[in-house]
Amino acid sequence: MKRIALVLFATVSMMANAQTLQEKQAPQINISGEGKVFATPDEAVITIGVENMGPDANDVKKKNDAAIDAVIKYLKGAKVPEKDYQTKRVSLNRNYDYDKKKYSFVASQQIVIHLKDLSKYDALMMGVVDAGANQVNGVEFRTSKQAQYESEARVLAVANAKKKAGDYAGALGQAIGKALLVTDNTQTYYPMPMMRAELKSIAGDAAMDTLAVGEIVVTANVNISFELK
Template sequence: MKKKTLIIGILLLTVILSACAPTSGTAVSETRTVSINGTGKITVTPDMATISVGVQTKHAEAEEAMAENNVAIQAVMDTLSEFGIEPEDIKTSNFSVYPRNEYDNDGKITSTTFVVSNNVSVKVRDLDILGKVLAAVVESGANTVSGVNFNISDREAAYADAMALAVENARSRAEILVEAAGGKLGEVQSINAHISGGGVVYMERAAMDSAMASSEVPVSAGEMDLSVDVSVVYEIK
């Protein structure tokens, strides 16, 4: 009895599946689409900068080198605070202590000097004071400055504008193409975006070194280009 029930169940399932399957004569409607690329590009002026400054001290005794470094870096931090730079915008980026040996002709160590380096990364959100900050930190004891990186504080908003331009560009091109072929542009089926550009603008250390003797380092933020490329697939009505 169980075997008969199982056979009947299999036969019923086969009939149901056969009924659901499309016949060879059934027409399948295919969505016609067009794929197009678009580009959006905007130019922005940096409104902030990140500087890397530090203090390097040397002494025959590691403790003395450390003590001298602590005093100097604290003076740098105090200077930054005087310019209104918030503590959260100052971050230690590197700290190291290592021995530097001198050798004679036989390869024997003749003397050892301990080198202590302490570097901080600083965000300056007011570019009007940037030149004064650079000169002031050097005057207060910073003897390593690796450069200035200009950037924008709200990158998301800037890229959103570039994306909107890219999509608008893609739609305009798609409409021209489809209408020229006698069709009408439909809804978006898919979209992909690629963000490029927007790299930070650098002021090289060589340019800074030549200006550090002045009371205010001359700086120029310049401009940054942000670009977004999109690939959009539209339905053709």
């Protein structure tokens, strides 16, 4: 009987403590906020490639290696810092043609170039084409002030959340107090407006505009719990 009484007393005490905590918890409102900063890109991350096909694996690989070597030498000659370009993927695949009953080989390699001066975009593209690159696999536009714009977007996100919280509290005849909890829900995203294409089309007319940089939207998302008064 004593053991049962002790267990019953402990259960009642826990329930009483939980009720006391609920009574002491301040009323609050949970709000999400978003901040956006629009910026003109001044950098680009360009992924180029070299691809060759043929019936002999050694011959295909040699052709690809020679083209890649020429592209890298061009980048060095163009004073692109070595830290700003890197091999991304290398492959040598064997394919079978069921109609011709023959094997063929495909060698490919990609190089990612971080171009920090967009005014050199056309010259760079023409240079890598002349050197032997025959594919562009993607262009990501970026800004050199990413950290600054992210900070500005976060401030805007908090202001947006506070404004929304004030609207809801005012409609309830109350006011917001201090922030109780702040959660950052931001995800970094870089737009990729140009997908895989043949670089030969770019080399056809260098006088034409070949780059539409548009705008980058730097976004911050936050969730804030405010005390209600």
